[in-house]
Structure formats: C-alpha cells, structure tokens
Amino acid sequence: MWQYEKKLQYPVKIKTPNAKLAKVIISQLGGPDGELAASLRYLNQRYAMPYGEVKGLLTDIGTEELAHFEMISAILYQLTKDLSMEEIKKSGFDTYFVDHTTGIYPVAASGTPFTATYFQSKGDIITDLSEDMAAEQKARTTYDNILRLADDPDVRDPIRFLREREIVHYQRFGEALRIAQDKLNSKNFYACNPSFDKNCGKV
Amino acid sequence: MNEQKMLLSKIKKYDFTLKELNLYLDTHPNCRRGLAMFQKYRKLRENAVDEYTRKFGPLTPDQVNNSERWTWTDDPWPWERR
Numbered sequence: 001m002w003q004y005e006k007k008l009q010y011p012v013k014i015k016t017p018n019a020k021l022a023k024v025i026i027s028q029l030g031g032p033d034g035e036l037a038a039s040l041r042y043l044n045q046r047y048a049m050p051y052g053e054v055k056g057l058l059t060d061i062g063t064e065e066l067a068h069f070e071m072i073s074a075i076l077y078q079l080t081k082d083l084s085m086e087e088i089k090k091s092g093f094d095t096y097f098v099d100h101t102t103g104i105y106p107v108a109a110s111g112t113p114f115t116a117t118y119f120q121s122k123g124d125i126i127t128d129l130s131e132d133m134a135a136e137q138k139a140r141t142t143y144d145n146i147l148r149l150a151d152d153p154d155v156r157d158p159i160r161f162l163r164e165r166e167i168v169h170y171q172r173f174g175e176a177l178r179i180a181q182d183k184l185n186s187k188n189f190y191a192c193n194p195s196f197d198k199n200c201g202k203v
Numbered sequence: 204m205n206e207q208k209m210l211l212s213k214i215k216k217y218d219f220t221l222k223e224l225n226l227y228l229d230t231h232p233n234c235r236r237g238l239a240m241f242q243k244y245r246k247l248r249e250n251a252v253d254e255y256t257r258k259f260g261p262l263t264p265d266q267v268n269n270s271e272r273w274t275w276t277d278d279p280w281p282w283e284r285r
Contacts (some may be wrong), residue, residue: 001218003263046280051278052277055278
C-alpha cells in the first residue's frame with residue numbers, strides 16, 4: 001500500500017507564469033514518455049518479476065515516478081497561475097484552456113489525452129526491462145528538448161533534476177537486466193520465460 | 204496463523220482505523236474525540252510496527268535495520284500467495 005508525504009522530492013518555485021512553456025512541459029505529465037506512463041509501467045510490470053531485488057526496484061522507481069508526476073504538476077500549476085486572458089490567447093494555451101481552464105489534466109503537448117498505450121507490460125522480464133531502459137532514455141530526450149525550449153532558470157532547475165533521475169533509473173534498470181540474466185542460464189535468456197514457464201532458469 | 208501473520212494483521216487493522224479517522228478528520232478537523240482516537244491508534248500502530256520490523260524485517264525501505272544486507276527486497280512481496 002501507499003502513503004503520501006506532504007512535500008515535493010525537489011523544490012519547484014517559479015516566479016513568472018508562462019503558458020507557452022506549460023503547453024510543452026505537460027507532455028511529461030500525460031505524454032508518451034511522461035511520468036504517469038513511467039509510474040504505471042513499472043508498477044504494473046512488477047507482478048511478472050520473479051526476483052526480489054528487481055520487484056523492489058520496480059516498486060521503488062514506480063513510486064519515485066509518482067513523486068515526479070507531482071513535481072511536473074507543481075511546475076504546470078505555477079506556470080499557469082494568475083495568467084491573464086490575453087496571455088492565454090496569445091500563447092496558444094487557449095486550446096487547453098477551453099477544455100480544462102487551468103486544471104491539471106494528463107495530455108501530451110499535442111493535446112492527445114493520456115492513454116495506457118504509452119506503455120507495455122509484457123509478462124516477460126527481458127522484454128519489460130528492455131522497454132524500461134528505452135523508456136528512461138526517451139524521457140531523458142524529452143527533458144533535453146524541454147531544456148532547449150525553456151530559458152527561465154526557475155523552470156530549468158527542477159527539469160534538470162528530473163532529467164538526471166532518468167539517467168540514474170536507466171543505470172539501475174541496466175543492472176536489473178544483468179541481475180535477471182545472471183539468474184537465468186546464459187544460454188536461455190530467450191529460450192524460456194521465467195515468469196511463465198515452470199523451471200525456467202532453475203537448472 | 205503464525206506470529207508474523209498475526210502481527211501484520213494487527214497492523215493492517217490499525218492502518219485501516221487510522222485511515223478512516225484520517226478521512227473523517229479531513230472534514231471534521233475540530234472533533235476532539237476523533238483527534239483523541241487518532242492519537243490512541245497512532246501509538247498502538249507505532250508499537251506494533253516496531254515489534255514487527257524488529258522481528259520480521261521492514262515494511263518500508265527506511266525501516267531497514269541491518270548493516271550486513273539490504274533486506275528491503277527480500278521475498279515474499281505482498282501480492283504473492285504464501
């Protein structure tokens with residue numbers, strides 16, 4: 001089960017609202033490589049994982065992603081607080097505003113609502129961990145692109161923190177994949193599925 | 204039921220009591236009776252969790268109390284048939 005802590009993982013203090021930036025950063029909330037997809041990916045995949053260390057890692061990273069989901073929400077909240085109608089119109093934020101006012105709703109920057117098609121849970125640990133490593137790199141690229149678009153240091157600072165976390169998670173998932181492979185016979189990474197086939201990897 | 208399961212079941216009952224009081228107090232923040240009950244069950248839960256983690260290991264990563272080995276990831280996990 002889960003317990004909420006009334007704090008952000010890393011501080012978010014943005015002095016100047018900026019609807020145009022909110023429009024792109026929202027992709028890390030409800031977009032294809034966003035924090036919601038990340039959290040649901042790991043928290044769903046962990047049931048197929050036969051190894052304690054990696055069940056723990058998926059649980060712990062899946063939980064951290066929820067804290068990142070909250071940080072992105074805080075960034076969006078602060079970027080869209082006290083906007084004038086004129087700013088909303090000229091920034092292009094009006095297309096979001098018409099459906100959600102300034103409420104926080106998970107969509108991609110393109111406006112597509114969040115969908116579970118953004119992640120997989122394949123019931124095969126080699127497949128899942130390979131997706132997880134790719135997912136962390138895709139999120140890192142998205143943060144790189146956000147940093148190309150954002151010049152406000154108040155925004156860049158928490159975004160850079162989140163970008164670094166993608167790199168650390170990628171590193172840990174790489175180790176998890178190695179742990180999983182070490183537990184299998186080196187000749188049977190793909191010969192059987194340890195989360196489905198009985199006696200797979202138990203030679 | 205073995206000791207571990209009994210103790211865990213006790214913690215879950217305290218958890219649920221505290222969750223119910225939490226939700227009730229969210230909308231009744233000045234109810235002294237509710238506040239007193241929350242304090243009472245919070246202490247009971249704290250003692251039960253102390254005993255559980257001492258005997259059977261952590262329920263959260265910050266409860267790991269072992270300088271030899273990281274016991275947080277030990278099997279079984281809660282969704283597994285025991």
